[in-house]
Amino acid sequence: MRKISILLAGFFALIMAWACVAPASAQQSNVYADVKSRGTLRIATVAGNPPYSSVGTDGQPTGYDVDIGKALAEALGVKPEFIIVDVPGRIAALQTGRADVTIANFTATTQRSTAVAFSRPYVVVGSVFLALNGSPIQSIEQLNDAKYKVAYARGATSEQTTAAVVPNAEKLRFDANNDGFLALQSGQADAVFMDSLQAAAYVAKEAGKYRILPGNFSYEEIAIGMPTGDFDWWRIVDGWVGQFNGSGANNTLFKKYFGFDLPAIK
Known part of the structure; x- marks a missing residue:
């Protein structure tokens, strides 16, 4: 510092x-x-x-x-x-x-x-959907289904974007970004919508555990x-x-x- x-x-x-x-x-x-x-x-x-x-x-x-x-x-x-x-x-x-x-x-x-x-x-940054590497979900089109659950943080830009990109998926609203990430880890959610650089850091830190689904859904300064x-x-x-x-x-x-x-x- x-x-x-x-x-x-x-x-x-x-x-x-x-x-x-x-x-x-x-x-x-x-x-x-x-x-x-x-x-x-x-x-x-x-x-x-x-x-x-x-x-x-x-x-x-x-x-x-x-x-x-x-x-x-x-x-x-x-x-x-x-x-x-x-x-x-x-x-x-x-x-x-x-x-x-x-x-x-x-x-x-x-x-x-x-x-x-x-x-x-x-x-x-951009915004992406992060899933577990072993998930059967391969695309946003597949994720946009009522049988899948998507986590996101309340009050953030992700709230509006998630509703627009995957309107048919079940939404899980959390107070903090990390709560949505923990929901993904525990199997409570099938994907979490998050900051693209944050997602890249998780993927780099634990190689083979997570996968970013194709597509970027925002431009955020x-x-x-x-x-x-x-x-x-x-x-x-x-x-x-x-x-x-x-x-x-x-x-x-x-x-x-x-x-x-x-x-x-x-």
């Missing part, structure tokens, strides 16, 4: 230098002022969504998104404070002022952008969520993400948790 924060420190120093010479009449970020005054960056994230985020045996949050939050907090010169929320809570935490940012495998969509602000993406109405806070966080992506720091963290290089963000 120290090496990553050193790579990004220069960018944050430039932002602070600009702020010092900006006109006194320029609007100051209320969120940034609160973060600095408090000395902590409040980060909403979810549990049960490895390798993005989960809670370790020590009770502390861990994962790719968690380390991104730590890197951002260090660049800002404050300590990270994690707030565990459910999937719908990713937006509510920002709207109610409980969190300064949401870093939680959070897809930037037009609908969500009417309620919260988003940075540029730090990873771009995963970004940092922020409260609306604070341009300076958006500018600071969005600029940091750009440097995080371009410096190679993002790839380092991604490879640590997923086991392969970060795909090009485009």
Whole structure:
């Protein structure tokens, strides 16, 4: 983490230098002022969504998104404070002022952008159906049958996409992505609809156990969520993400948790 924060420190120093010479009449970020005054960056994230985020045996949050939050907090010169929320809570935490940012495998969509602000993406994913390798299901057309059960996380983009792609399959709705994955492992579900990179990480980690069914069913830009109405806070966080992506720091963290290089963000 120290090496990553050193790579990004220069960018944050430039932002602070600009702020010092900006006109006194320029609007100051209320969120940034609160973060600095408090000395902590409040980060909403979810549990049960490895390798993005989960809670370790020590009770502390861990994962790719968690380390991104730590890197951002260090660049800002404050300590990270994690707030565990459910999937719908990713937006509510920002709207109610409980969190300064949401870093939680959070897809930037037009609908969500009417309620919260988003940075540029730090990873771009698709959505796929994951099945056990020994499953008789070979295609989405075959999966789209009332005799098969498909698991997905409530409140996520997967909810609408699953209904559209396999309308005839029985749906199993879970509070967390990992709960759907566990349903697949236990035989409660025949397939789970999930993030394409998350699925690829499971396949790579346990070779021969899982199989991704043919087809990709979404394009999703995963970004940092922020409260609306604070341009300076958006500018600071969005600029940091750009440097995080371009410096190679993002790839380092991604490879640590997923086991392969970060795909090009485009």
